[in-house]
Amino acid sequence: MSMNNQGRPSAIPANSGAFDGVTGTVTGNRGLQIEEPLIFEQDSAGRTGVDLPDVPKVASRLGAVKPRAKVGLPGLAEPQVVRHYTRLSQKNYAIDSGFYPLGSCTMKHNPRLNEKMARLPGFSDVHPLQPVSTVQGALELMDQLAHWLKTLTGMAAVTLAPAAGAHGEMCGIMAIRAAHEAKGDSGRTKILVPESAHGTNPATAAACGYSVDAIPATADGRVDLEALKAKLGPDVAGLMLTNPNTCGLFERDIIAIADAVHEAGGYFYCDGANFNAIVGRVRPADLGIDVMHINLHKTFSTPHGGGGPGSGPVVFAESLAPYIPVPYVTHGKDGFALVENAGEGPAFGRMKAFHGQMGMFVRALSYMLSHGADGLWQASGDAVLNANYVMARLEDVMTASFEGPCMHECLFDDRFLKGTGVTTLDMAKALIDEGFHPMTMYFPLVVHGALLIEPTETESKASLDQFVEALRALAERAKSGDVTYFQAAPRLTPRRRLDETAAARKPVLRWTPPVVAEALAAE
Amino acid sequence: MRYLPLTEADRQSMLEAIRATSVEDLFRDVPKSARLAGPIGGLPNHMGELEVERLLGSMAAKNVPAGSVPSFLGAGAYRHHVPATVDHLVQRGEFLTAYTPYQPEVSQGTLQVLFEFQTQVALLTGMDVANASMYDGATSCAEAVMMANRITRRKKAILSGGLHPHYRDVTTTDARFIGFEAVALPAAPTGGEDLLALVDDKTSCVVVQNPDVFGHVRDYTDLAAACQAKGALLIVVVTEALSLGLLTPPGDMGADIVAAEGQSFGNALNFGGPYVGLFAVKDKYVRQMPGRLCGETVDADGRRGFVLTLSTREQHIRREKATSNICTNSGLCALAFSIHVSLLGEAGITQLAQLNHTKAVQMADKLAAVPGVQVLNDGFFNEFTVKLPKPAAAVVEELAKRRILGGVPVSRLYPGAMEDLLLVAVTETNTDADMDAFAAALTEVLA
Known part of the structure; x- marks a missing residue:
């Protein structure tokens, strides 16, 4: 064993078993990795983390309803709460701590200026139903964001209402349906969706009452134009296509695709999840797209927050511009005005309780202003460069699914693992031990054992090189037949592989007080 | 540009590794007619922090907080x-800049938070189980109606006149496009509507709100029983979650589904969003729920851990057969909710x-x-x-x-x-x- 100059081991010997299983410490903690019980297991009756004024002695006026006896929440003091959540946070991987190449998710740096701006009381402490005379700056911000989104996409109109990408899809498909209905065309029952689409696309189309017809991909990973044309007809309401697509490729035939859809009387919905590849360089309107959602939490850097909140504005071409939901901002005689009710215009309805994800609008605009037109040009260029670099540095040891150039992400499949006994999942788990968040696995479904890598433009070359070296070494290790190493990974995480089958078989979805839990067990 | 680490020398050496002549060359699959020649016109160039702060600060100053x-x-x-602790903790980068916890070994923080959040929501609403959040109260309400439609295999919802009109509009918008009937009663500022009279054998659910949009507090115990006797579910909407700290919760009244807005805990007004939708149900309906669910399990060493579970309901697995198209929800707002409730x-x-x-x-x-x-x-x-x-x-x-x-x-x-x-x-x-x-x-x- 090699020692450093303080006489300590300088490396953990491979397969030493030192980190396998439970550590043997008295507490179960492992240095900075501290075990943390559930908050409900830290209860002390009467304890609280807030100091509130005394309740005025006034007779209550609850009408017919009785006050409840108890809620059942635990009592903790503030320092305990701070420690609880701090310790939990330390069990998470995050962009702030490392490379997060999760394909199709655009895990780019989340600038803190955006957080500061969103917390200005003029934005964060404003009620959605204040008189419009008191929120002119908020409406101006929404108007500015709309201007940027329309300029960047070349589109005629935008709604900021949808709360996330899938919600934006819903909004876009509703607009398509409303447009067909307005023309008295009720025979269109189908939406075409490529096999490589995000699961939300078919789910959205089905939720809006359409049947879903899948379009196959060509050998070069793109929509099969002839197959698409064969399926187009008077029963097709539209096409939902992601571009660049989920294989990380630009749909070369996109203009011909748009023309074909339009000739058949359908509308072209673009899933804008991958807009980061082309933002500031290509305007979707110039590709013949009628409607597209934009994930502010991908392209425009608003934080993913462990699963939201997102924000999914939708841009519309002239053809669909009348069919947008409320609310929207207009320019009135006394400044900005807000149209809040569908009856006041051609809007098709409402998507959300209030005006959309204002907190995300501020962050996104802060990002846009920081980059400017020149910065966005550079950002999409670097995003595509980074992905192509990773692809070029890995394609001799892993199997790229399609020929490049790729756009902002590169796709590999598991052919390079054939015969090794190592799976895509095993590779991902071994990457975790190397200090990286895995790429997206097993998506898109059009290739076997997919590994979809999206580096984003906010990674340095050094960071990419370290990732590439780790992945190359793992690929070689897999090919050398060291299956057990992979199957035991990850070893160095707060928890090792979790039993997802058991979790689904007998779901435990909440904490239950011990007395109740015992009674249930005895049943 | 301060967010872009590549230097010009990096770019050149990377282009060499790719064997490409220029970055523009990498965009060669884009039809030429759609490729811009340079930075897009009509927008300003990049700004430093100070300039952005000035510009956005001046907009913020036009509002009355x-x-x-x-x-x-x-x-x-x-x-x-909102206690200072809440906003401090939600800004920890490990929470703020993580994705949906698809890799549970490196997401136990977010997952345990969700498990605790689900428990807090279940306790507050008096229901058996809750999911890991929806977009907001209004979309929760619409999803609850669609869930009731699935469970009862009926397609008519009765919406009380005491339901927040925005919640009503989100639900009727879905009804129009998704294809079910939503009968909305006229606003009832003084109450006195007979919801039960409208329930027939096509009715999947009755949606009421407590306190209702005019502030009235009601006991829906009898209505719940009467709905269920007719094979319909009772959905109770709550727009002021703090009321659950004092009032008999919907679960105790017999509600089948609770759809609520959780903004009151931990989340600022934010001019209407982002907020956090709460969604809680009776145990027997778990598999018809929309959205993410976090469940307890064990790891390879037998230690307690948490994972996203029952995902066969969800769009990324079931695609067009999913219970909902929801993907990203309100994770960070749910965290803020949870921290505030924990402090209280x-x-x-x-x-x-x-x-x-x-x-x-x-x-x-x-x-x-x-x-x-x-x-x-x-x-x-x-x-x-x-x-x-x-x-x-x-x-x-x-x-x-x-x-x-x-x-x-x-x-x-x-x-x-x-x-x-x-x-x-x-x-x-x-x-x-x-x-x-x-x-x-x-x-x-x-x-």
Whole structure:
């Protein structure tokens, strides 16, 4: 064993078993990795983390309803709460701590200026139903964001209402349906969706009452134009296509695709999840797209927050511009005005309780202003460069699914693992031990054992090189037949592989007080 | 550009590794007609932090923050005091900049938070289980109706006139496009609707709100039983989650699904979003739920851990057969909710709810003493409706000129109707001086 100059081991010997299983410490903690019980297991009756004024002695006026006896929440003091959540946070991987190449998710740096701006009381402490005379700056911000989104996409109109990408899809498909209905065309029952689409696309189309017809991909990973044309007809309401697509490729035939859809009387919905590849360089309107959602939490850097909140504005071409939901901002005689009710215009309805994800609008605009037109040009260029670099540095040891150039992400499949006994999942788990968040696995479904890598433009070359070296070494290790190493990974995480089958078989979805839990067990 | 680490030398050496001549060359699959020659026109170039702060700061300064004046707005969004701890913890990068916890070994923090959040929501609503959040209360409500349609295999929802009209509109919008019937009753500012009479063998659910949009507090125990006797579910909507700290929860009344807005805990007003939708159900309906669910399990060493579970309901597995198309939800807002509820604890939540209620009682009495003003509610939590001798929208504008945000005119929610009604919400943030100032200003405006 090699020692450093303080006489300590300088490396953990491979397969030493030192980190396998439970550590043997008295507490179960492992240095900075501290075990943390559930908050409900830290209860002390009467304890609280807030100091509130005394309740005025006034007779209550609850009408017919009785006050409840108890809620059942635990009592903790503030320092305990701070420690609880701090310790939990330390069990998470995050962009702030490392490379997060999760394909199709655009895990780019989340600038803190955006957080500061969103917390200005003029934005964060404003009620959605204040008189419009008191929120002119908020409406101006929404108007500015709309201007940027329309300029960047070349589109005629935008709604900021949808709360996330899938919600934006819903909004876009509703607009398509409303447009067909307005023309008295009720025979269109189908939406075409490529096999490589995000699961939300078919789910959205089905939720809006359409049947879903899948379009196959060509050998070069793109929509099969002839197959698409064969399926187009008077029963097709539209096409939902992601571009660049989920294989990380630009749909070369996109203009011909748009023309074909339009000739058949359908509308072209673009899933804008991958807009980061082309933002500031290509305007979707110039590709013949009628409607597209934009994930502010991908392209425009608003934080993913462990699963939201997102924000999914939708841009519309002239053809669909009348069919947008409320609310929207207009320019009135006394400044900005807000149209809040569908009856006041051609809007098709409402998507959300209030005006959309204002907190995300501020962050996104802060990002846009920081980059400017020149910065966005550079950002999409670097995003595509980074992905192509990773692809070029890995394609001799892993199997790229399609020929490049790729756009902002590169796709590999598991052919390079054939015969090794190592799976895509095993590779991902071994990457975790190397200090990286895995790429997206097993998506898109059009290739076997997919590994979809999206580096984003906010990674340095050094960071990419370290990732590439780790992945190359793992690929070689897999090919050398060291299956057990992979199957035991990850070893160095707060928890090792979790039993997802058991979790689904007998779901435990909440904490239950011990007395109740015992009674249930005895049943 | 400060967010872009590649140097020009990096770019050159990377292009060599790729064997490409230029970055533009990598875009060669884009039809030439659609490729811009350089940075897009019509937008400014990049700015430093200071310039962005100046620009956005000047926009923010044009708004009147609710906290800068006496403010009494509610109607689905409430200004509560959020402890400093909440915003500090949600800004930890490990929470803020993580994705949905698809890799559980490196996401135990987010997953345990979700498990605790689900438990807190279940406890507050009095239900068996809750999911890991929806976009907001209104989308929760619409998803609850669609879930009831799936469970009962019926396609007609009855929406109470006490349901927040925005929640009603989100639900009827879905009804139109998704293909079910939503019968919305007229607004009922003084109550007295007979929902049960409308329930027939095609009815999947009845949707009520507690407290309702006019602030009335109701006991839905009998309605729940009667709906269920007819094979329909009772969905209870809650727009002020703090009321659950004081009132008999929907679960105890027999609700099948609770759809609620959780903004009151941990989340700022934010001009309407992002907020956090709560969604809780009876145990037997778990597999028909929309959205993410976090469950307990063990790892390879037998230690307790958490994973996303029952994902065969979800779009990324089931695609067009999924229970909902929802993917990203309100993770960070759910975290803020959870931290605030943890700080409050049993003692704090009860006291905070009582404080809100008693302050509202005091405010109602002060306003009832203003000549021409009548309080419509017998029972309420922290919000009530008053009838004014003048159109409420104009009164609110006058109050705003006096730097008081005096509630939400009912006509803002129901255009052209009930112009003399005003919704007034009171929280722990309102001081006695605020309340006196409001009553005095209203007296002046109405004089």
